[in-house]
Amino acid sequence: MLNNDKSTNTTTNGDARNVRPHHSFFSDWIGVAPFFIFTLFFIVLPSVGLVSRAFQDNAGNFTLQNFANLFTREILSSYWISIRISFTTAVAGGLLGFLMAYAITVGKLPAGGRSVILTFSGVASNFAGVPLAFAFVATMGRTGMITVLLKNVFHINIYNMGFNLYSFLGLSLTYTFFQFPLMILVITPALDGLKTDWREAAENLGASQGTYLRKVMLPILTPSILGGMILLFGNSFGAYATAYSLTGGFLNLITIMVGAQIKGDVLYNPGLGYALAVGMVIVMLIMMIFYYLLRQRSERWLRK
Template sequence: MDGPESGLVGSGYPRPDKLSAALKMFVQKRPDWSALIGVAPFFAFAAVMMVAPTVALVADAFVNRQGQLTLKNFVDLNTPEVIAAFAESIKISSASAVLGGLIGLGLALVVGRGVSNSRVRSIVMTFCGVASNFSGVPLAFAFIATLGRLGLVTTALNTIAGLDIYDAGFDLASFWGLTITYLFFQIPITITIMMPAIDGLRREWREAAAILGARSWHYWRYIGLPVLWPSLLGTLALLFANSFGAIATAYALTGYAVNIVPILLYAQIRGDVLHNESLGAALALGMIIVMAFANTIYLALRTRAERWLR
């Protein structure tokens, strides 16, 4: 007769505990079909709107106008105009990301640490959710009506203080004009992302530091900023990618006055003079690589930062 170590009862049937464990393992391995059916529309939408266009884009980048395989499209990227467009896009994206990140972090600290009223915080977060998605033609029109040559703020400064910002060198269709416009949605995005990280700063840490004789500067230098640093760096990477790929706002605001990659790409695909879809596909592929790199940094740093939110 089999011993108890074999897991069998005298009749040769499995022990009840063994059977229960095997059944539980089988149930855990079965797919949750109801959940898969629920997310199927999302995957279908992603395949049609993201995967398929990306595959077609990659295919177009390696063919010429006659449909033959070539690398000439990528060789043509090494031109002064394209290099200048990438440099200008990187400068604008970096400036809007750094300024938006720092201003947004300061405002998030004020709201997160200084505002205890839940209703006020709810209003601020609601506004940030709306403002972070306010872009494109409506945002460009709003800034033209505000800071354009005949904008409300421009006219008011000229009438009240005798200051003409355009005579002083400001231009909405320029580097700083586009950067300031991008800040309108970069700052709310920063507040939205940084608020959970700021809420993760426990009051016990501040009290413990104070008991040990640490001043406010020491607390932020050795505790607060190290905890917020991964979230802040990840936010900067996300803001960079967000502004690097923006086209509707830039085109509606500046037209072709600012040489950035999205506008140059638009000219290659839809333009009448610079029409070259294959070169546009190569440009778009370069944009995808830059944005994918920035988003990868964001996801990696966000994963590291989430350990403080548990």
């Protein structure tokens, strides 16, 4: 009897060992090691490098002076113009993108329209940088098609009226080209997530179309819309190629300043250059925290 028990025990143990692979600390981590090593080298190291250098003076001692030096008129104005452009294009592109996404989801457009517009949005949101700048020069530059068309047909010379492609307005118009398609891609799933049951329940309870929009649909979508706009903000805040090819440094965006600092120490103060870049990350971090909070809210609402 005793013997029997013992042998059964040993067999069960042996079986368990065979069936269940032994998980050691090492074997668990080996699968993700490449990812962490890679990101350590190419994300963490460069970031830590910039941040640590931003807190050092020329002799390598710890200092906060670099950040204090950011508060000069020139540097603040370049942050400010970047923020203004990002804000403007996020709101304008966000609205246009939302309205178009609304049209292809809730609005009654023919079925084919949706996939066509989503494809074009994919193209346009990826079509940024050098060629986009060229395209807008050909469109709204001094001899651009729209400029000439307005002058010849409608006798409106926009350049005499103070328009300039290399200005705040010009750059905003150019950025919007990739902003609104991105908004379409970001917001369409949220619009798809609106249940028809909500509309019918509202109607059933006596709500008009307007009441439904105001009290149900827009409040539900607001976190997603704001979240989308924050993504657009970041998208334009970090844009360098488009701005550089379009203005060649004419407009003092923060990305252009950082770019110049990489090429050569134009600020005559390496530490200040690093602080400049770290400042951009701080702005982005603040934005991403908002984004995260908004996303949490909308996901919580829409959870089943």
